[in-house]
Amino acid sequence: MSDVVVQLTELRKSFGANEVLRGINLEVKRGEVVCIIGPSGSGKSTLLRCVNMLETPTSGTVAVGGIELTDPDCDLDAARTSLGMVFQQFNLFPHMTAMENVTVALRKVLKRSRSEAELIAGEQLARVGLSEKALSYPAQLSGGQQQRVAIARALAMGPSVMLFDEATSALDPELVGDVLAVMRSLAEEGMTMLVVTHEMGFARNVADRVIFMDEGVIMEQGKPADVLGNPSVDRTKKFLASVLGTH
């Protein structure tokens, strides 16, 4: 039993003539928090979406927990239950309460009973600090609260990896902190996380490894202090300078 949870091999993805991912090799170990940074259009979101096969790679392999998702015979629906995904736009189901958002997949996919599902959902809502909002509809919640419900929804399935796709980019600045705090506590509990983010502070303080992507390839990776503090590639230096201002 290897310690590698996510393994990407020679991953390529094209949209028409536009090659967005150009040969990505990446391993994520159990309990590791990996932050992916890079300019917009660098392919980092596409990379994340390939991990749970929301985008079908053009070539290369994706394996999660030893199961090869790119194998045409793979039961993707079953495999996806071990991959929690959090979206930039939250994507809560607007016609369901927070509680129903968290329980729906437990009941319909994992076939848990209603009481069992509500017990799990109650725990996860408490974990993100929203127990009292269980009966609210998404439209009644702030962006930050919606995103925390979305995190609870993904966690309820008991995933082995959590994928965060710019989870705080659509939030008002004052709401970012709550979501980052939840992500941080998840990391501290030992959750394996793959995080596409623009939050350099989060990457610096929480990540075990930072990956800098540009033009569909991994340009540089390593410990946050090295990649963010002492980048060896020119593109990384330029990107960090533009993100952090004069530095």
Added chain:
Amino acid sequence: MSLSKRQRANLLRYFVYAATLIALALLIFIVDWSKLSNAMFKWRIIKEQFPDILTKAARNTLIFTFFGFIGGLGLGLILALMRLSKVRPYRWFAATYIEVLRGIPLLVTLLILGFGVPIATGWTWPNMYVQGAAPLALVAAAYIAETIRAGIEAVPRGQMEAARSLGMSYSRAMITVIIPQAFRIILPPLTNEFVLLIKDTSLISVLGVTEGTRDLAQFGRDGVGKFANATPLVVAGLVYLILTLPLTQLVAYMERKAKRVRR
């Protein structure tokens, strides 16, 4: 004398008001009101329409509408899903079905299915209600399918992605996440389809309905023959309005509400 843009607009508006008043006055003086009310609003005949026009004719109209709509909704949903399917033959079938049945007048479809098919095959319709409602449902399905498809496409893409990322299959995601939201979006146009269907049932009488299965329009026409007077048609028209007005008001209300929610 030169007028500003606003002055010209005001002048035009007063002119339109004046013209409308003159037209109304002419109408009041020229029309022979006693003759008109004699031919169209005869109280004695109005009274004779009741209660049969409600207990029989309106009831039949509603039965045709109800089964036409339920059938159309079910088949329309299937057709909409086929149009959005990845399987090409499904898409082709649904597209052809929708184009053909939307392109042929309901009257012609009614006649082909109601008369043509029994003549060609020797098969007979079990009863008048099925014979009338089935073609109505088949045509309604074509229109409703397009409405449902538009509703499904109006649900943000992220909803399907979120559902799939939780391990739901495509059909499970459709049933629990996409379709409930789509129906919320299309409730006003769907109610509209229902109103159109109420009125379309008036065509079913070309199939030669019996005394017991007469709908509102046929009931009115029979009354015209019986009394040699147009009053029964006017009453039938009013009953149609009683059926449709609450629904069209409901649509207007839903659309106002939807606008408010969207900010």
